[in-house]
Amino acid sequence: MTLSPLPLPPTLRESQITSSASDLSYHVIEGGMKGNPLIFLLHGFPELAYSWRKVMPSLAEAGFYVVAFDQRGYGRTTGWDTRRFEEVDLHTFAQTNMVRDMIVLVHRLAYREVHCVIGHDFGCVPAALSAFIRPDIFRKVILLGYPFQGSHSLPFGIGPDEELKSTKPNVHEELRKLDPPRKHYQWYYSSSEANKDMSPREGLHDFLRSYFHLKSGDASNNPHPLKGMTAAELAKLPHYYVMPFELGMRDTVSQDMTDNEIVSMEEKSPRWLPDTDLGVYVNEFGRTGFQGGLNWYRAMTDPKWQKDLDIFAGKKIEVPLLCISGTKDWLIYQTPGAVDKMKGACTDFRGLAWIEGAGHWPQQEAPERVIEEALKFLQCGSLR
Numbered sequence: 114m115t116l117s118p119l120p121l122p123p124t125l126r127e128s129q130i131t132s133s134a135s136d137l138s139y140h141v142i143e144g145g146m147k148g149n150p151l152i153f154l155l156h157g158f159p160e161l162a163y164s165w166r167k168v169m170p171s172l173a174e175a176g177f178y179v180v181a182f183d184q185r186g187y188g189r190t191t192g193w194d195t196r197r198f199e200e201v202d203l204h205t206f207a208q209t210n211m212v213r214d215m216i217v218l219v220h221r222l223a224y225r226e227v228h229c230v231i232g233h234d235f236g237c238v239p240a241a242l243s244a245f246i247r248p249d250i251f252r253k254v255i256l257l258g259y260p261f262q263g264s265h266s267l268p269f270g271i272g273p274d275e276e277l278k279s280t281k282p283n284v285h286e287e288l289r290k291l292d293p294p295r296k297h298y299q300w301y302y303s304s305s306e307a308n309k310d311m312s313p314r315e316g317l318h319d320f321l322r323s324y325f326h327l328k329s330g331d332a333s334n335n336p337h338p339l340k341g342m343t344a345a346e347l348a349k350l351p352h353y354y355v356m357p358f359e360l361g362m363r364d365t366v367s368q369d370m371t372d373n374e375i376v377s378m379e380e381k382s383p384r385w386l387p388d389t390d391l392g393v394y395v396n397e398f399g400r401t402g403f404q405g406g407l408n409w410y411r412a413m414t415d416p417k418w419q420k421d422l423d424i425f426a427g428k429k430i431e432v433p434l435l436c437i438s439g440t441k442d443w444l445i446y447q448t449p450g451a452v453d454k455m456k457g458a459c460t461d462f463r464g465l466a467w468i469e470g471a472g473h474w475p476q477q478e479a480p481e482r483v484i485e486e487a488l489k490f491l492q493c494g495s496l497r
Contacts, residue, residue, distance in 0.1 A: 122169070122170050130218065132218070137191070139218055147178050150176070151177070152178070153251075159394070163188075167477060168484050180222065201408055206411065208413065241254060244432050255487055260436060260454065295356060296357075298354050302411075308402055311403045318391065321391060321394050324366050328472055336441060354447055385474075435463040435490045439467075442475070
């Protein structure tokens, strides 16, 4: 099927790139001159490489070769496992395989080093892991919103009896016991119902418009740290993170769109996400559904797909790391204590930069501020 070109800024280019080392045909958006220091941009959920369109031209003008791609399961990248929920090989969506996808593309682009990898939302996971696993390739890392919380920990010097005693309560069972009962979105996204609930083309525009709005700085978000990983504390999170137990994400979003939120969305959100831009997401997810991206959550929430990370137990990120967050983004606080864990999990932590008034989508809501903070970090030291 021939697809229409994306509505990109004139200095950006899109193409399909294949490699004999991968099952993927990567959909790539690039800017700047090849041969300049390489920057990789990794999108989150439910997003696309297109989400970086506002920051790529300025990064290219600053002397970088900038590459964003639709990750495995998304958009116009093809070749991933599209079988039914019950049949998908989740190993192909494991976190280490996301890093492998990146390394294959780096080599296909004829680079041996990435000056910086920048991730947003779920894209922070492969961004951090790439620098964590291959610091010789990925020389710097910027995380937009989601903190790196360290390597896996393994039982150390204790026997099974002591280990059993230290077992934590099941927070998901505790969430279900609340009045009214709640559930964590990541485990909902890992269910067979999520794609069926979210994917129907009818109403997709309204759903995505509301979803992007509710997580933005235009909505009634007032983030603050949580005291611990308990049901009572997690229940303070917005419904798009800790959902009403009986609702899917579409109904959750619809329920939370109060009259005030509708007015705010109509007045503010189209300024940074006009319908022409939102239409790209509607068209792409209307064509592919959400299951490809949801498979990432399935692999992340099932411990058996995490075991390969045990070989890095105790390791830290050894390259410079900067975290950037909107002041109205709950993601930075979604996991209690995550920021402190990130500081301890890096040997060269360069701080947390705040984007005033921005919500969950800072590279779209406030691209100029993201560019400003990124360039200060990227240009520390000489370009190689």
